[in-house]
Amino acid sequence: MPGSRSKSAATAILATVVALATGSVAAVDFSxxxxxxxxxxxxxxxxxxxxxxxxxxxxxxxILAGGDSGTPGLVAGDAAGSELIRRITSTDPDLRMPSEGEALPAEAVAILTRWVEAKAPWEDGFSFAGNTYEAPLKLRQVELPPPHDGRVHPVDRLVDAYQEAKGVPTPPRCDDATFLRRVSLDLVGLLPSPAAIDAFCADADPGKRPRKIKELLDDDLARAEHWMTFWNDLLRNDYTGTGFITGGRKQITPWLHRALVDNIPYDQFVRELVAPSDASRGFIDGIVWRGEVNSSQTVPIQFAQNVGQTFLGINLKCASCHDSFVDRWKLQETYDLAAVMAPDTLELFRCDKATGAFASPGWPFQELGAIDGAKPPAERLEQLARLMTDPGNGWLSRNLVNRIWAKLMGRGLVHPVDALRTRPWNEDLLDWLAADFVASGYDTKHTLWTICTSEAYGAVTPSVEGQPDGKDYVFHGPLPRRMTAEQFTDALWQLTDAAPAKPDADVQRVQPDPAAPRQLPPRAQWIWNNQAGASPPGERLAFRARINLLDPVTHAVAIATADNEVTMWINGTKVGHSADWGKPFAEPIGGALKWGGNEILVVAANADAGGPAALKAEIRAIVADGGTTWVASDDSWEWTATLPDAEGKWPGGTEPADWQRASVVENQATWAPSDAAFADGVRGAAGPQPMVRAVLIKCTPLMASLGRPNRDQVVTSRPTDLTTLEAIQLANEQALFETFSVGGRRWLAEHGNDPGVLTGTILKTALGRLPTPAEATAIREILGETPTESSVADCLWAVVMLPEFQLIR
Known part of the structure; x- marks a missing residue:
């Protein structure tokens, strides 16, 4: 009968539907x-x-549009209701597809059924029609159109000409409060304070937007730690996960954090990752997977995939197994790029089978220069790094400015961002931004400034309903975007004051308060029990000093290091530990200090390998009148070979009686490589450290549910839709409940229990605006007549659940 299905095809569909219902179906590999x-x-x-x-x-x-009948080719998520599946399973010769030859086997039907049930995922940028577009290797010189209505910014001149040609009206500016919230979240990842919002909105200076953008960009630590999320995803950098325990993976966190804080030129940034030092080589080393791995997941092939995707916008994953089905890249090109870093000759494997052919070190754009395959891997990597960062390589600059535009505007000039061979919706704008980036000396801050100071960025967000997507996309203005997991967590911690005391990431977060008194250079000297620093392997000594405080302490830090391990207690409280003399710990210690006398106890240990040993330690305390009190390691300190226990307690509760004066080690230069890090720690005494950011914390269940990836692979986009897991976590997670409880206590302590004050201040902090009358009524009902910690926590939860809070508009 017409529309009937073969028994084997029906069985295949039934099995797929059952598997989907039970969650046991494997992911569909589209390519x-x-x-x-x-x-x-x-x-x-x-x-x-x-x-x-x-x-x-x-x-x-x-496919979704269907054919002449008007029936959609498929219904995403509904195989049984999809014409495509109906046709390939039909036994009616007038309906069955393919119309010629044999029917599809049950295995193929099952694959297509699984694909449709999974909502028909499609490789971004792929078309069976092929893609003949490819931008020239070198950037084009772009002539700017004349300005419209006095809008002289280069980005606006290009966007205005584009929108005029498309018949799109110029969107108006967004209001100041919306702009400030948007630009703050985009550039530093933090909510603006109510005071900052009031000041910005009251400022009548027409230049206030560019001035605020500069102020945000000049906050180097906040800017760097926000954009570190972007780069952690692109560089597969994390603090825990696959490969770290077994040593098959290295993080590059200290190097990356410092590079972003210092805003090193992007061409230098790329060179230091492609031809790395020990500090930055974790990126190209990839992950050494345990056991047998597919030939497309060896370290050299990972290198080719990651370098191509991250820096050139080229997706070589399909071309790591065979010639790409979805782009022009060939298996040979992938292996040639992999061979640049491979220590041995690479044989090509096609679909995991040896071909007998071999790779020759090379890269996709040989017209800029070739790789000398006779050179050792380290020199080949240096050659590749120079070629990739040659100003003539337009793919490098186009790739980054396109990714930045996508982050700030919600969609790239080229979409998807990993398919740079897709035609941009505005080729002139892409090449002008890329050329401007190169001309600035590859200054990423400059490109952020350039985009954010445009009227196109500062416009209202358009309605997305009914707007064409895909190849028919038209730019109407900056799109609303969901906060990242890290932005959401940071905003939550801003609201509740519940951020952790210290980061998991090994970074120096020194950011002295410019208004604080200037700190003197470190006073500490390297000391031991003899002037030569002579020490047998594994020797452990205890040292002590005292600091007398006669005024209240507003802020204090302890900085210490030892060759090769150090632990410090203050008044019996452990305050810090370091097992690497090149990385001093620097910890806030205000809570450990008291009025009057304070005892500092330190245990320092030589390495098991022996060699000279020494300790360097300093305490800096800022007191109420702004003065500084300190104690620094010198020959006034005392040492003993008797050691306290792991809690810093003396055996039997009795201090040793054999304390002796310490000696300043004669050759202080032995440990000079740690001087800069120690000085950074001392500078941190100028004021409290800024809030610990979510990007510096290991991924939590909440952040994972909000889309923070495990970074086993390069990640260039995150989920945009609400998931069931996310809804469950937001409604039920115990850690989130505890965070809101902390927030309830904080708000009552800082603002009192007047429901009117709490209502306005909470909403302005969270959303950047005052509540509407209806909102004020609803919030007061939650708070009650006399707000409690619990009712304030409930109010914070309700506000945080609002889409307006979670979106950047």
Whole structure:
């Protein structure tokens, strides 16, 4: 009968639906499972210029549109209701597809059914019609159009000309409060304070927006730690996960943090990652997977994939197994790039089978220069780094400015961002931004400034409903975006004052308060029990000193290091530990100090390998009148070979009686490489450290549910839709409940229990505006007549759950 299905096909569909219902179905590999079936069985009649029955499979949009009948080709998420599945399973010869030859085998039907049930995921940028577009290697010189209505900013001149040609009206400016919230979250990842909002909105200076942008960009630590999320994703950098325990993976956190704080030129940034030092080589070293791995996951192939994707906007993953189904890249090109870093000759494997062919070190754009395969890997990497960062390589600069535009505007000039061979919606704007970036000396801050100071960035966000997407996308203005998991967590900690006391990431977060008194250089000297620093392997000594405080302490830090390990207690409280003399610990210690006498106890240990040993330690305390009190290691300190226990307590509760004067080690230069880090720690005494950021914390269950990835692979986009897991975590997670409880106590302590004051201040802090009358009524009902910690916590939760809080508009 018409529309009937074969028994084997029906069985395949039933099995797939059951598997989907139970959650046991494997993910569909579009490139390797779906594309070959559609190309081989449907391509003759429905791809390229062929549209039999008006139906085209060229891309996802044309499949959804259907053919002459007007019936959609598929219903994403509903295989049983999809015409495509109905046709390939039909036994009616007038309906069955393919119309010629044998019916699809049950295995192929099952793959396509799984694909449709999974909402028909499509490789971004792929089309069966092929993609003939490719920008020239070198950047084009772009002539700016004349300005419209006095809008002289180069970005606006290009956008205005584009929108005029498209018949799109110029969008108006967003209001000042919206702009400040948007630009603060975009540039430093933090909510502006109510006081900052009031001051900005009251400022009548027409230049206040550019001035605020500069102020945010000049906050080097906040800017760096916000954009570190972006780079952690792109560089597969994390603090825990696959490979770290076994030593098959290295993080680059200290190097990356410092590079972003210092805003090193991007070409230097790329060179230091492609031809790395020990501090930055974790990126190209990838992950050494345990056991047998697919040939497309060896370290050299990971190198090719990651370098191509991160720095050139080239997706080589498909071309790591065979010639790409979705782009022009060939298996040989991937292996040639991999061979640049490979210590041995690489044989090509196609679909995990040896081919007998071998790679020759090279890269995709040989016209800029070749890699000398006769050189050792380190020199080949240096050659590649120079070629990639040659100003003539427009792919490098286009790739980064496109990613930055996507972060700030919600969608790239090229979409998706990993398919740089896709035609941009505005080629002139992309090449002008890229050329401006190169001319600035590859200054990333400059490009952020350039985009954010444009009227295009500062415009209202358009309605997205009914707007065309895909190849028909038209730019109407900056799109609303969801906060990242890190932005959401930081904003939550700003509201509740519940950030952790210290980061998991090994970074120096010194940011002295410019208004604080200038700190003197470190006074500490390297000391031991003899002037030579002579010490047997593994020797451990205890040292002590005292500091007398006669005024209240507003801020204090302890900085210490030892060759090769140090632990410090103050008044019996452990305050810090370091097992690397090149990395002094620097910890806030205000809570450990008391009025009057304070005892500092330190245990320092030589390495088991022996060699000279020494201790360097300093306490800096800022007191109420702004003065500084300190104690620093010198020959006034005392030492003993008797050691306290792990809690800093003396055996039997009795202090040793054999304390002796310490000696200043004669050759202080032995440990000179640690001087800069020690000085950074001392500078931190100028004031409290800024709030610990979520990017510096290991991923929590809440952050994972909000889309923070495990970074086993390069990540260039995060989920944008609400998931069931996210909803469950936001509603039920115990740690989130505890965070809101901390917030309840904080708000009552700082603002009192007047419900009117709490209502206005909470909403202004969270959303950047005052509540509407209806909102004020609803919030007061939550708070009650006399707000409690619990009711304030409930109010914070309700506000944080609002889409307006979680979106950047």
């Amino acid at each position: 390797h499972e779906v594309v070959p079936i559609l190309r081989a069985k449907c391509g003759k009649c429905h791809t390229g210029s062929q549209r039999q029955g008006g139906f085209s499979l060229n891309d996802r949009e044309t």
